[in-house]
Amino acid sequence: MIKIDNKIENVLAEYHQRIEAEDILVQTLSHEERNQRLNEFLLPVGEEVGMFINNLAKSANSNTILEIGTSYGYSTIWLAEAAKANGGKVITLEISPEKAAYARQKAEDAGLAEFIDFRVGDAIESITNATETFDFVLVDVWKELYLPCFDLFFPKLKTGAWVLADNMIFPPHSLPEAIAYRNRIRETNAFDTVLMPIGSGIEVSFLK
Secondary structure, eight states: OOOOOHHHHHHHHHHHHHHHHHHHHHHTSOHHHHHHTGGGSOOOOOHHHHHHHHHHHHHTTOOEEEEEOOTTSHHHHHHHHHHHHHTOEEEEEESOHHHHHHHHHHHHHHTOGGGEEEEESOHHHHHHHOOOOEEEEEEOSOGGGHHHHHHHHGGGEEEEEEEEEOOSSSSGGGHHHHHHHHHHHHHTTOEEEEEEOSTTOEEEEEEO
C-alpha cells in the first residue's frame, strides 16, 4: 500500500468521486452524445495504473518526468507525488488552458504544485522546444499523436529511461494507432518492452 500525504489522499478521493459520477453519466448517454462531450470527462488512467506509475517512478528514482497529456491532472498527481519523493519534477503538457487550470488547482490543493511544470500548448511544439532530457515518460494523449511525439522525445531520453504508453488495449477504435506505436518501439531495438493488461492496457518500455 502506498503511503501518501493526507492532502494528496483527499485530492485523489475527489478525483475518484468524479470518476464514479462520470461512469454513471456515460451509461445514460448515446455513443454520439458521449463523443460530443468527450472533453468534459476525466478519462483517467485509473487508480491501478496510477499506483503502478507512482511505484515505478519511485523505484527508478526518476527525476525528470515528462507527461504528454495532462487532461484534468489525475495521473499528474500520481507522478508528482513520486517526483516529490525523488527530489525531481514533472513536466506536463496540455493543449487546453481550461484543463491545465483545473489540474494546476488540484496540484495546489494536494501541495504538489512546486513539483510540476505545466506547459500549455501543442504537444509537438512543447516537446520540440524542451531542453531537458527525460528519465520517465507517460504518453496519454490523442492516439494519432503517439508516433510523432515518440519520434521527438526519443532522442531526449536518458539511458535507463522508462516510457509508458496508455490505451494500448482499450478503446478498440484506437487499436490501429496503438499497434503502430508498439511496432515503432520494437523497431528501434533500443527498448525492452512489454504490454501490461492493467487499466486500458499500458506498454511499458525500458531504454537499454
